[in-house]
Every structure is written in C-alpha cells, then in structure tokens.
Amino acid sequence: MNEEIVRYVSLVRKDGGEPVLGITFREMSVDPDLVASFVLAIVIFENQQLRTFIKEGYVVVIEEGNHVVGLLIIDKVEDDEPYRKALKGIIKDFEAKYELQLTLWRGDIRPFREFGIDILGVFPYRRFDWQLVPKLTKKSDATPDYRATIPWSVGETDKKIQDVVGYINGKRTIREIVKSSGYSEAELTAIFSMLARYKWITLSRRANKDSVLVKLTDTPMRLIGVYGDQLDDFVELCDGTRTLDQVCELVPFDIEVLMTIAKNLIDAGVLGYGEQSSEGGGSTE
Numbered sequence: 001m002n003e004e005i006v007r008y009v010s011l012v013r014k015d016g017g018e019p020v021l022g023i024t025f026r027e028m029s030v031d032p033d034l035v036a037s038f039v040l041a042i043v044i045f046e047n048q049q050l051r052t053f054i055k056e057g058y059v060v061v062i063e064e065g066n067h068v069v070g071l072l073i074i075d076k077v078e079d080d081e082p083y084r085k086a087l088k089g090i091i092k093d094f095e096a097k098y099e100l101q102l103t104l105w106r107g108d109i110r111p112f113r114e115f116g117i118d119i120l121g122v123f124p125y126r127r128f129d130w131q132l133v134p135k136l137t138k139k140s141d142a143t144p145d146y147r148a149t150i151p152w153s154v155g156e157t158d159k160k161i162q163d164v165v166g167y168i169n170g171k172r173t174i175r176e177i178v179k180s181s182g183y184s185e186a187e188l189t190a191i192f193s194m195l196a197r198y199k200w201i202t203l204s205r206r207a208n209k210d211s212v213l214v215k216l217t218d219t220p221m222r223l224i225g226v227y228g229d230q231l232d233d234f235v236e237l238c239d240g241t242r243t244l245d246q247v248c249e250l251v252p253f254d255i256e257v258l259m260t261i262a263k264n265l266i267d268a269g270v271l272g273y274g275e276q277s278s279e280g281g282g283s284t285e
Contacts, residue, residue, distance in 0.1 A: 005075035116152030121186030124193035130175040209245040212274035240274035
C-alpha cells in the first residue's frame with residue numbers, strides 16, 4: 001500500500017450526514033469537501049449502494065459502518081482493495097471506541113478529534129527512517145505557522161504527544177524513543193507524522209564512522225574557538241569522498257570526538273550528508 005497517494009479521509013454520521021472527522025493529507029485539484037458532500041448525498045440521502053466513485057482523476061473509496069460512512073480519496077490505483085481494507089478497519093475501531101456517543105448523539109464532534117491519532121497510525125502524513133534523530137523547534141511569535149497547533153492534540157492523544165515530546169532531546173533516534181516510550185509503533189508513527197507536519201520537529205541523521213559529509217558553509221568562529229584551528233582542516237577534508245573513519249586518520253581527533261564535532265557542524269549547517277538517504281538527503285527534514 002502506497003500511502004503517498006492518500007489525499008483525504010472523512011467519517012460522516014449516517015443519520016443526518018454530519019461530518020464527524022476529516023483529515024486532508026495532500027492538496028487536490030478539486031475541493032475534497034465538495035466531492036465528499038456529493039458522494040454522501042448519493043449514499044446517505046438517496047440510499048444508493050455506492051462503493052467506488054471516480055472524480056477528476058481521483059478515486060473515492062466508500063465503506064459503511066453501523067453509524068458512519070467512511071470516505072477515502074486516493075489517486076487512481078489499479079487495486080484499491082488494500083486501501084478499502086484499511087478504511088474498514090478505521091470505521092470498525094472508530095465505532096467500537098465511540099459506540100455510546102454515536103448511539104446517544106448530541107451533536108458534539110469535539111471528542112472525536114483525538115481519533116486522529118488512530119487514522120494517522122494507518123495513513124500517516126509520511127513515514128520516516130527510524131534512525132533519524134528528532135529535534136524540537138523553537139516556537140516563534142513572529143512566525144505563527146512555525147510549530148503550529150496540532151488539531152488532533154486533544155484528550156488522550158494530547159497526553160501521548162506531550163509524553164513523546166518529553167523524550168525528544170536531539171540525541172535519541174526515533175527507534176530509541178519507540179523502545180523507551182512504551183507506545184505502539186502505530187501510535188509513534190502517527191505522532192511523529194504530526195510533529196513533522198506541524199513543524200514541531202526537525203529530523204537529522206546521526207553521524208557515524210561510515211557517514212560521508214560535505215562542506216556547505218564556512219565554519220563559524222565560535223566553533224573554531226571551541227575546537228581550534230584544526231576544525232577548519234576537518235571541514236575542508238569533508239569533500240564527499242571520504243567517510244568519517246577515513247577523515248579521522250588525517251586529523252588529531254579520535255572517532256568519538258569527531259562524531260560529536262560532526263553532529264555540531266551538521267546542526268550548525270556547516271556540513272551536510274554527501275550520500276542520499278531514504279528521506280531525500282540533507283541534514284534536516
């Protein structure tokens with residue numbers, strides 16, 4: 001299943017047609033809400049058994065539960081069955097979790113927002129290499145869209161997000177946080193997907209002896225003041241042809257010190273990775 005083709009997921013109450021929860025994953029050439037409204041009018045109000053609908057190159061996968069109709073908008077694909085199966089699972093889990101609220105409907109959809117973590121555990125905004133190291137961004141009043149509010153960070157989901165944020169120190173990899181936190185892989189996939197989407201974190205790779213680095217900018221004087229003039233020699237040797245282990249033989253630092261220096265230089269934007277990673281290369285996401 002290729003999650004990169006997922007555009008939109010929506011859960012709508014069958015009795016009344018109220019949108020209960022909707023997540024937009026990627027931009028579309030048409031308004032997903034208008035597409036959803038059109039399809040729901042056919043399914044709910046005209047009571048037609050519609051399982052698939054195609055609109056302007058997009059496929060709308062439709063599944064009905066006891067209380068809600070689920071819509072999944074994806075790019076055209078030869079076999080939509082894996083996506084349909086995933087949507088069925090989302091509907092089943094949602095109705096099991098909120099059976100009482102759906103049965104005794106009072107019109108308040110706010111409690112359902114915390115189910116966003118469950119949907120994003122199935123269809124994350126994106127997946128990451130778990131060897132990446134997350135680092136918290138700084139909130140800035142000057143740029144309110146930087147580290148924006150996460151709409152799904154309510155109730156139990158908010159507690160989980162804040163708990164995971166507490167593990168982020170710029171040193172632990174995502175995999176190490178998964179092992180320490182006690183949350184499931186699906187929950188951590190969803191949470192890191194949210195943190196990256198709403199710019200709470202940047203992600204970089206941890207330098208090791210096999211890393212190949214390249215110089216991006218000149219070395220700041222403050223770092224030369226810490227490590228000495230040999231730092232410039234090290235930076236110049238990072239030309240994309242040598243591993244850190246090979247560079248270590250040419251400078252007066254042992255490999256452990258060199259990896260620490262490399263991390264500081266990567267964080268400062270002086271060095272970047274020469275080889276391409278599964279995340280598209282570069283030192284940050």
